[in-house]
Amino acid sequence: MQLFLDTASVSEIRTMWEIGILDGVTTNPTLVAKEGRKFEEVIREICALGVPSVSAEVVATDTEGMLREGRHLRGVHPSIYVKVPMTTAGLRATRILAGEGTRVNMTLVFSATQALLAAKVGATYVSPFIGRLDDQGQDGMELIRDILEIYRRYSFPTKVLVASVRHPVHVLQAAKLGADIATMPYAVMEKLAAHPLTDSGLARFLKDWEKVPKE
Numbered sequence: 001m002q003l004f005l006d007t008a009s010v011s012e013i014r015t016m017w018e019i020g021i022l023d024g025v026t027t028n029p030t031l032v033a034k035e036g037r038k039f040e041e042v043i044r045e046i047c048a049l050g051v052p053s054v055s056a057e058v059v060a061t062d063t064e065g066m067l068r069e070g071r072h073l074r075g076v077h078p079s080i081y082v083k084v085p086m087t088t089a090g091l092r093a094t095r096i097l098a099g100e101g102t103r104v105n106m107t108l109v110f111s112a113t114q115a116l117l118a119a120k121v122g123a124t125y126v127s128p129f130i131g132r133l134d135d136q137g138q139d140g141m142e143l144i145r146d147i148l149e150i151y152r153r154y155s156f157p158t159k160v161l162v163a164s165v166r167h168p169v170h171v172l173q174a175a176k177l178g179a180d181i182a183t184m185p186y187a188v189m190e191k192l193a194a195h196p197l198t199d200s201g202l203a204r205f206l207k208d209w210e211k212v213p214k215e
């Protein structure tokens with residue numbers, strides 16, 4: 001399973017990249033706005049770190065605009081995946097971009113039928129937003145289960161990128177279901193490595209080590 005960071009913060013990405021647990025990055029207009037920096041400058045810096053998969057989102061809402069932005073973004077760096085929203089204009093744009101060899105991440109997916117259409121038009125990734133479904137009283141993980149079942153049944157090559165992840169249990173459940181990728185905030189990725197028993201266990205080992213005669 002691949003682990004992505006859902007952020008546009010270059011310092012957060014650098015930290016996880018250097019540890020060696022990061023497989024990719026997803027950004028969106030909200031995350032880019034938080035950085036207060038120019039979109040393309042941020043994207044170029046992230047790609048320059050060597051991250052092999054960096055999702056950058058179009059903001060046009062019509063197919064022509066999406067195609068224009070998507071073609072530009074894919075030329076920025078070979079690691080770019082073009083993020084396109086799940087609308088009919090987005091489906092049309094995805095089919096064309098995918099036909100040109102561009103890797104598309106279809107975003108803002110909230111139903112299995114939307115995910116089916118994303119696969120049919122050749123999206124490389126589909127991004128179901130599970131946390132936002134949970135927030136409104138629906139089981140987001142149920143959607144991941146449905147999408148995986150459909151994709152497996154028809155052998156669609158589209159990868160399921162679990163997005164809008166809120167906590168480590170989402171990552172655990174996604175991994176158990178066999179989702180391809182989970183993208184998460186920095187704080188969630190940090191928690192994947194942490195356990196209070198690891199900390200207290202290490203503190204005890206170090207304290208006991210002081211009692212071992214040296215030389």
Ligand code: G3P
Pocket residue numbers: 006026027028129131132163164165183
């Ligand atoms: O990047 C898309 C998605 O992961 C956003 O998550 O937390 O804004 O629902 P969130």
